[in-house]
Amino acid sequence: DQQVKQNSPSLSVQEGRISILNCDYTNSMFDYFLWYKKYPAEGPTFLISISSIKDKNEDGRFTVFLNKSAKHLSLHIVPSQPGDSAVYFCAAKTSGSRLTFGEGTQLTVNP
Amino acid sequence: DAGVIQSPRHEVTEMGQEVTLRCKPISGHNSLFWYRQTMMRGLELLIYFNNNVPIDDSGMPEDRFSAKMPNASFSTLKIQPSEPRDSAVYFCASSLGHRQETQYFGPGTRLLVL
Numbered sequence: 370d371q372q373v374k375q376n377s378p379s380l381s382v383q384e385g386r387i388s389i390l391n392c393d394y395t396n397s398m399f400d401y402f403l404w405y406k407k408y409p410a411e412g413p414t415f416l417i418s419i420s421s422i423k424d425k426n427e428d429g430r431f432t433v434f435l436n437k438s439a440k441h442l443s444l445h446i447v448p449s450q451p452g453d454s455a456v457y458f459c460a461a462k463t464s465g466s467r468l469t470f471g472e473g474t475q476l477t478v479n480p
Numbered sequence: 481d482a483g484v485i486q487s488p489r490h491e492v493t494e495m496g497q498e499v500t501l502r503c504k505p506i507s508g509h510n511s512l513f514w515y516r517q518t519m520m521r522g523l524e525l526l527i528y529f530n531n532n533v534p535i536d537d538s539g540m541p542e543d544r545f546s547a548k549m550p551n552a553s554f555s556t557l558k559i560q561p562s563e564p565r566d567s568a569v570y571f572c573a574s575s576l577g578h579r580q581e582t583q584y585f586g587p588g589t590r591l592l593v594l
Contacts, residue, residue: 371521403581412484412571412585413523458523467536468580472522 372396373461375471383479388446390474392459395440399461403468404433404444407456416457417444449478482506484586486572492592498560501589504553505574513583514547514557515571523571529555530578562593 374393382388390404400421405413419426419433419442426433432445442461446453454477460468485504493499505512513528527537529549537547544563549555559566569590575583 373522375522401581410489410587412573412587414585415582418581460523462580467525467528467539470523472520473517 371472372399373459373469373471375457375459375474377474378472379475379477381477381479382449384451385448388444388449388453388476388478390444390446390457390459390476392442392444392471393440394442394461396461396463396469397440398463399469400464401462402433402435402442403460404431405458405460405470406453407458407473413458446476449476451478451480454478484572484574484584486570486586486589488589489587490590490592492594493562494594495563496561497593498558499562499566499591499593501557501570501572501591503555503557503572503586505555505572506584507553509574509576509584510552511575511578511580511583512549512555513573513575513580514555515573515585517569517571517588525580526557528580559591562591564593567591567593 403418404416406416407413434443456473458473460470462468487502511530514526517523526539527547532549547557569588571588573583573585
């Protein structure tokens, strides 16, 4: 039972354009959401998070949007840079529970 | 700070063999997490320790898997006997307190069971 789904295994965008990575969840009790970035041969690193009381959180080029009614989360990167090429994982949790991760989306930003 | 250290970085073994993965958490961190990454299921939490005590091992797939944390600076994940379906990247992460959100991941061990 995959409670957090990233339906796009890969995404390719041009440098300077917007990258939109999507994530859907099924557990309406999730109240905290995170995005991690993973480069090859490295562990994931925390990127940005959002609480369920918000619908948007922005940090520089990265913005996370939360649509609770649709149980949908998205990460926007603008403008995209070649160094953003990585696997992006979304994750979600309820209070006191452990994180549940999605399968990951490989983003490739072409120069 | 050296970060979370995992060894070996790569392991190739034959089905039926015992595999031991090692992790040294960041000094001062008191929570340690073991994850498995596969293409189909993404990142799955296998077990986590707080103050060297296993808190939640509900993610451990079966009895072939075991994890120990004999002290604050070392943990092992053992698979015995290993099977081809255990092939994956295994990550260790550590954090201060229970907060999984603030964890730092190690570089992972890529395991291939033939």
